[in-house]
Amino acid sequence: MKVACVGGGPAGLYLSILLKLQDPSHDITVHERNAEGSTYGWGVTYWRGLRDKLHTHDPDSARALAEHSVSWTEGVARVRDLTTRHPGDEGFGIGRHQLLDLLATRARSLGVRVEYEREIDAAATPEADLVVASDGVHSALRTARAAHFGTELREGRNHYIWLGTTKVFDAFTFAFVETGHGWIWAYGYGFGPDRSTCVIECAPETFTGLGLDRADEADGLALLEKLFADTLDGHALIGRAPADGSSPWLNFRTLTNRTWHQGNLVLLGDAAHTTHYSIGAGTTLALEDAIELAAALREHTALPEALDRYERVRKQALLPLQSAARHSAQWYENLPRYMQLPPEHMFALLGQRHSPVLPYVPPQLYYRLDRAAGRLETLRRFKRWLGPKLARTAEARSSASGG
Structure with missing residues (x-):
């Protein structure tokens, strides 16, 4: 063929x-x-x-x-000046x-x-x-x-830009920064011994409010480096302006x-x-x-x-x-709905963001219900594990007593 x-x-x-x-x-x-x-x-x-x-x-x-x-087995979320770290699936x-x-x-x-x-x-x-x-x-x-x-x-509502950085992330990292014009956030993950990817996203009002729609590449990168200085540990962001002169910011x-x-x-x-x-x-x-x-x-x-x-x-x-x-x-696109939660709760709902139910349930209530369901499932697994053991113990005692 x-x-x-x-x-x-x-x-x-x-x-x-x-x-x-x-x-x-x-x-x-x-x-x-x-x-x-x-x-x-x-x-x-x-x-x-x-x-x-x-x-x-x-x-x-x-x-x-x-x-x-490169690989990682944890997820990290930085919200304002607080950081939470959780185990997760192995990613590469x-x-x-x-x-x-x-x-x-x-x-x-x-x-x-x-x-x-x-x-x-x-x-x-x-x-x-x-x-x-x-x-x-x-x-x-x-x-x-x-x-x-x-x-x-x-076309999606939010703006995003695909960047590199010399900061090497040891976990899949989410960073959320509050500005005077709304939230802006980054997804960071390593891909080599000296480089990581850093995708930065924000709502349209934040994009224009920060002046990112008008900034040239150098000024835009400088502003983003300042906003995410703690997450980047002072490392540089690396851009790549499109050859046709269009904006490197996109709508998915x-x-x-x-x-x-x-x-x-x-x-x-x-x-x-x-x-x-x-x-x-x-x-x-x-x-x-x-x-x-x-x-x-x-x-x-x-x-x-x-x-x-x-x-x-x-x-x-x-x-x-x-x-x-x-x-x-x-x-x-509805990020402000979740950002008033404690960071641990927000990070838990970040992991639940694929749920079709979450948009229709108050976030704190959804968190409580999800935790309760998790505890119930843990109890069910424990009972499934314990049942056969108790049965074997009872059988052994019965055999020992001749009954």
């Missing part, structure tokens, strides 16, 4: 690896419009569940990613440039052609049995057929498509769907798309059936994550 992946992000590269592993005779080319090594972004996150899946499907690339990733960070370099190297080792600085005209797609649009949220191939795919974009856009394929063209990763960055799942979902598409192509020799199965399975798998992402974004 001849396959053309348009877009050299994680989804397209990993799909090419999986397809080559399934059948080395596949003729696969990955077309990337940017120069090699010129990727945008800082670090990306993934979690233990994805790590285990990667080991199952390609141990070689999984080991390479693990060797170049890796530089986006490093991730793409590792995947491209692995793909080439298997015989995939990875061509950089290759712009694909949406009106003249490559000659191939399967064309994969893995060219991101701004996908030219999808945009040219937006009416067929039923593409919808919904949630993208959905009614259908994901047309003829021999199929959408993959961010070209098919996006989920709010606050749940840290973008890279994971892109790689899981690739895993499922490869599985569908292996199990169905007819392309229409394979693409139907891929779309059906992935859409179903995405439903709970899309719901979680939507509610997480809304939690931050």
Whole structure:
């Protein structure tokens, strides 16, 4: 089979690896419009569940990613001058440039052609049995057929900026700072021995009130460094102004498509769907798309059936994550509702931000109910553990007494 992946992000590269592993005779080319090594972004996150899946499907690339990733097992929240730290799931960070370099190297080792600085005209797609649009949220191939795919974009209310920093966070860190114009907050996580990602977000009124809409890059970074000085421990923030001169501040856009394929063209990763960055799942979902598409192509020799199965399975798998992402974004858009709580309570509700119930229950009441439910579940688990032990003890006593 001849396959053309348009877009050299994680989804397209990993799909090419999986397809080559399934059948080395596949003729696969990955077309990337940017120069090699010129990727945008800082670090990306993934979690233990994805790590285990990667080991199952390609141990070689999984080991390479693990060797170049940093990890954490705690979450930290800083509210004003108070800090709380809690254990959490094991998470991993890796530089986006490093991730793409590792995947491209692995793909080439298997015989995939990875061509950089290759712009694909949406009106003249490559000659191939399967064309994969893995060219991101701004996908030219999808945009040219937006009416067929039923593409919808919904823009979020808050502004955010994606930055790097020389501060190395040892935990996934949330920092909330109150200003005279409202709250501004940051998400920080490490991705290398000397770098971390720092995503900063605020409401529109805070954005304009602080003058971030008018500041140039240097002045904007200086202001943010001052606001988050305690969290950054005096380290610098590192920006990357867009080449076209536009603002580096963005509004997150949630993208959905009614259908994901047309003829021999199929959408993959961010070209098919996006989920709010606050749940840290973008890279994971892109790689899981690739895993499922490869599985569908292996199990169905007819392309229409394979693409139907891929779309059906992935859409179903995405439903709970899309719901979680939507509610997480809304939690931050309604942040003042939670900031008068004690930091421990606020941090607990930060962990519950995916709940569809939380927006409709007073925060302090929700916290109490959640704690009560947690204690009840702990009691239930204890009873399930204790029951068999008591039964065995009673049986042993009965045997000893001859009864």
